[in-house]
Amino acid sequence: MSRPLRVVFAGTPDFAVPSLDACLASGVEVVAVYTQPDRPAGRGRKLAASPVKAAALAAGVVVEQPETLRDASVRKHLRGHAPDLMIVVAYGLILPRSVLAVPRLGCWNVHASILPRWRGAAPIQRAILAGDSETGVALMQMEAGLDTGPVLLDVRTSIAPDETGGQLHDRLAQLGAGALREGLGCAMRGETLPPHAQSDVGVTYAHKLDKAEARLDWHESAATLARKVRAFDPWPVADAEIEGERLRIWSAEAVAAGEAVAEPGRMVARHRDAIDVATGDGLLRIRQVQRDGGRPMAVRDWLNARDGLKR
Template identity: 45%
Template sequence: MRIIFMGTPDFAVPALQALLKGGHEVVAVYTQPPRAAGRGMALRKSPVHEAAEAAGLEIRVPNDLKSPAEQKRFAALDAEAAVVVAYGLILPKPILNATRRGLFNIHASLLPRWRGAAPINRAIMAGDAESGVCIMRITEGLDEGPVCLMERESIGPDMTAGQLHDALSELGASMIVEALAALESGTLQCLAQDDANATYAAKIKNADTRIDWSLAAKVVHNHIRGLSPYPSAWFEINLGGKRERVKVLDSKLADGNAPAGMLLDDALTVACGEGAVRLTEVQRAGKKPMSADSFLRGIDLPARTVFD
């Protein structure tokens, strides 16, 4: 089929590669413009931009799709359908109507649960036992379109957002190929969502990332793994005479009973409002991720220290 692809982060790259491998003609790739990043703030192309460039595809990086001129350029591609994966721009109605068979989104949740920007993070932070991928026909509402395909993925008790991200990225790539084959053969059936059961995965803000040790250990553990590896949960502590933010990338549930935030042992076990968590991988400001042992070797941190 003649396809337009619209995506930006690394989550979308396997889908683009699967479409090309499946023999589809990707007539253009829309992705976010290069952004300043890193210490030097040099312009950096998105992962989809780099993948499309490597494949020799036409790449378009509009700042938005609101102008009639940009909408006309999109329609002029004369595509049968468009595939959208975490593109990051609003799609106006003229764009939604500009292909012959519609626009299809790869969404990383079991819709209508976790509509919105951060479904992977929010599912783990909420302690969900499963997630999955939906192939959805895009409508004007936020992730409200009819669902054409759905596949489930178990969330293990220690699975991080990064691990779930990778699993769902590959799952979505295989599913979009299946969905387009059904679309082409006329057998694709899309069913309306039950809006009454909808929940929303709000974008992660900085205020969402600080660890609250007063919560139960299971909640703290879910919070840590739901934000790992990015943007990462964190706490503050006095190190070398100054306050320092420490990110937590991995943790395990542990036994313990003490005031919330208190360090219980030399294995970086921290008391919570109920129970405790053992921090197994952390990252100091400006340093690489390290094990708990490596972290503790480099500092003087006596037991009963309280983390903020």
Template identity: 45%
Template structure:
């Protein structure tokens, strides 16, 4: 088919790369406008734009599709289908109807669970046993269109958002090519409105450790907020990020320590009292420093934490 591809980050670029290696023709690529990043705040092209330009594919970067001209530009490509992967713009009806066969989306969850902005992170945050990708025929709603094809993978107990992201970035292109190969024969399944959940964006405020939460939830927070914004807590007026943690069996009576108190600081880790047990922090990151194993940190800073200290 003659395709238009719309996407922005690395996750989308993995799908574009698969399409470029296929028999489909990429007429144009749509991606977000270049954004300032880094210390110098210089404009940087998206991963999708960089890949498209390396293959001499026309790149379009509208701020939005509110003008008739932006919609007409898309129509003039006369595409069979538009493939959308983590594009970052809402598509109005004029865009959805522009290609002959409409637009399909590769979404990083098993719809209707986790519609919205952060499906990969929220699956870990909620303790889901499985995730996957859904190929969906797009409509004007937020991830509400009928599902054409799904691929499922288990979420491992050690998965972070980064590792699950990588797995889905490998699974998604496989599912996309399979859907395109049998597009005319696929049966569209209307999503159930009973099982809908929404994956709201993550925030730094949400990532601040609430020691009154159950240990299992705090451990999932650590994994779901890695690599952004990282779970964190305040200590000596410093915001300290947690990279890895685990729950351990309660060895002290619940009356001995309050939520957020340090129980032990040893080479095994930093043990912190939570609602129903102990969270053992294995790796953390001090401001301006690289991440460190607690086993290494204790050699240089043996008095950084002491038993009985109350963390914010």
């Protein structure tokens, strides 16, 4: 009887945990889990384990946390695990060519877009910001370029008009795990997934999110601002000045301006559970906000706190 496929898994955030779970349940032998070193987190800035580390320790798997994979001693240690395959999901460290060549079957990556659209760090949020109606996940054979390797299989899904970055993140994490299960099943049966080279047409890059992007510019269109509110939930969260107060905005939608004409950023209407703010094109109807130092609240509660704005 042939031995199980020896797999090294590399991942760090929540997005990677369903894929790790898929590996652990698939029948392969997960010989080690690589994840980024513990980082300071929370108000106390105490060192905290990554979600992948926590899941690996709970499963009794060896955890490796090198600062870099470029060190020769780290690569030697990786070779010592004798992996047939390395699975990489949102790991956060660059894999040099010397690492890509270690596993017998190479390295697979679970990426949260339909490549070549949205290569890079933040494909989920960039798809929402761009107004894409569809996205998905790709299981890719890794090579030296940034998400440029051939695609082994992909799964597509629609983006709902009101879907947030967090909601889409969770759905794609599960779709990615499903694609990985399918790929591992083929590998364990000795089957080869046919690689499909990525097109040179339609390449876009999903640059890392910056907190500064979350500050809303009222001169942009309501549709653009509504997409930002959705994409930046749960991080970094859209924020804007409304009636002299800086607020984080958690829930909003674009509506037609109708007869309302006002300077962008002016509140033009108050509803029982929402307010309308003028933009460069249309109105942004806001339903949930957060004051500095507070918790998210319904707009009606904010209006009650700002007595002068209720009428």
